[in-house]
Amino acid sequence: MKRVLMFGDVNVDIMMGGMESLPVPDRETICETYELTVGSSAAICACNYASLGGDVSILGLTGQDENGEFMLRKMRTFGINVDLVRRTSEVGTGVTVNLIHGNNRTQVTYPGTIAAFEGASIDSSIVNEFDHLHFAGPYLQTKFRPHITRLLDLASEAGISTSLDPQWDVTECWEFMEEWLPRLTYLFLNRDEALSMSKASSPEESIRWLDVKTACALVKLGSEGVMVRVETAVKVVSAFSVEVVDTTGAGDAFDAAFLLGVLDKGMELEEAVRFANAAGARSCTFIGGVNARSSVDDVSAFLAAQGEE
Numbered sequence: 001m002k003r004v005l006m007f008g009d010v011n012v013d014i015m016m017g018g019m020e021s022l023p024v025p026d027r028e029t030i031c032e033t034y035e036l037t038v039g040s041s042a043a044i045c046a047c048n049y050a051s052l053g054g055d056v057s058i059l060g061l062t063g064q065d066e067n068g069e070f071m072l073r074k075m076r077t078f079g080i081n082v083d084l085v086r087r088t089s090e091v092g093t094g095v096t097v098n099l100i101h102g103n104n105r106t107q108v109t110y111p112g113t114i115a116a117f118e119g120a121s122i123d124s125s126i127v128n129e130f131d132h133l134h135f136a137g138p139y140l141q142t143k144f145r146p147h148i149t150r151l152l153d154l155a156s157e158a159g160i161s162t163s164l165d166p167q168w169d170v171t172e173c174w175e176f177m178e179e180w181l182p183r184l185t186y187l188f189l190n191r192d193e194a195l196s197m198s199k200a201s202s203p204e205e206s207i208r209w210l211d212v213k214t215a216c217a218l219v220k221l222g223s224e225g226v227m228v229r230v231e232t233a234v235k236v237v238s239a240f241s242v243e244v245v246d247t248t249g250a251g252d253a254f255d256a257a258f259l260l261g262v263l264d265k266g267m268e269l270e271e272a273v274r275f276a277n278a279a280g281a282r283s284c285t286f287i288g289g290v291n292a293r294s295s296v297d298d299v300s301a302f303l304a305a306q307g308e309e
């Protein structure tokens with residue numbers, strides 16, 4: 001089994017589900033469900049990877065607070081190795097409040113530890129313990145971000161594969177991306193991220209732009225599936241049709257399942273994308289990013305029910 005290290009944010013998600021209306025200034029809005037759960041791209045991805053039976057560790061920062069304790073406890077219950085998570089008393093653990101109304105999700109984030117996470121002391125003695133490094137959500141991690149190029153170089157020197165899911169960059173400057181692209185094994189983007197970064201007008205155009213810069217770009221297109229180059233052809237590997245409850249973390253569930261497919265299951269690119277589309281679709285039928293708890297058997301059963309093996 002390949003040992004995977006995920007770098008990034010470790011924050012909580014507060015999910016307010018089934019809101020009767022979108023929030024109105026100076027008014028109270030009632031919702032149907034509430035849950036405090038695992039948030040952040042890296043932690044959600046790690047929980048999904050561990051649910052699939054993979055060997056995963058996480059390196060990030062939490063506060064010396066209740067939310068930090070909650071995150072460590074939750075991640076341990078998923079079977080994630082949290083020994084590399086650091087604690088700070090200087091800021092609180094990051095929090096995102098998710099306001100879910102129909103298919104809309106409005107978010108408010110307190111960055112806290114996400115922005116305070118720093119990477120200067122991470123060196124080859126840590127990196128070389130692993131077979132794959134995954135980076136998630138660097139555009140909120142202002143202090144960690146400048147260290148990623150160096151860590152990608154350490155991985156490359158040691159023959160360790162790498163992946164990145166940048167998530168959205170509010171500045172749309174995509175700082176350091178030109179340095180990261182040639183160093184990455186896999187790049188995960190959604191449609192908006194791909195179009196913004198490449199200044200392209202279609203996902204296909206963005207894939208062509210990315211293709212000359214990076215080894216393997218996967219552009220996630222929500223309910224349409226994923227666009228990727230397979231050998232010489234650019235393809236859309238279709239998504240599966242499901243009754244969507246909440247799309248939070250679907251992209252991270254996709255990333256986790258794709259990585260497990262290629263790293264541990266020896267899947268070819270297209271097979272891994274199909275497997276990951278199934279995990280992403282399954283994730284959409286639960287509130288929050290980690291409640292699907294998809295095992296490999298669950299994803300296989302889902303594929304079988306869709307008429308695929």
Ligand SMILES: Nc1ncnc2c1ncn2[C@@H]1O[C@H](COP(=O)(O)OP(=O)(O)O)[C@@H](O)[C@H]1O
Nearest residue numbers: 190220221222223225239250251254277280281
């Ligand atoms: N409405 C949906 N129906 C089925 N699958 C979905 C749906 N939304 C997302 N997915 C699956 O999850 C993946 C990631 O979702 P997407 O919204 O594209 O990315 P992100 O969450 O990173 O923004 C998709 O490529 C697809 O496989």
Ligand SMILES: [Mg+2]
Nearest residue numbers: 167190251252
């Ligand atoms: Mg995403």
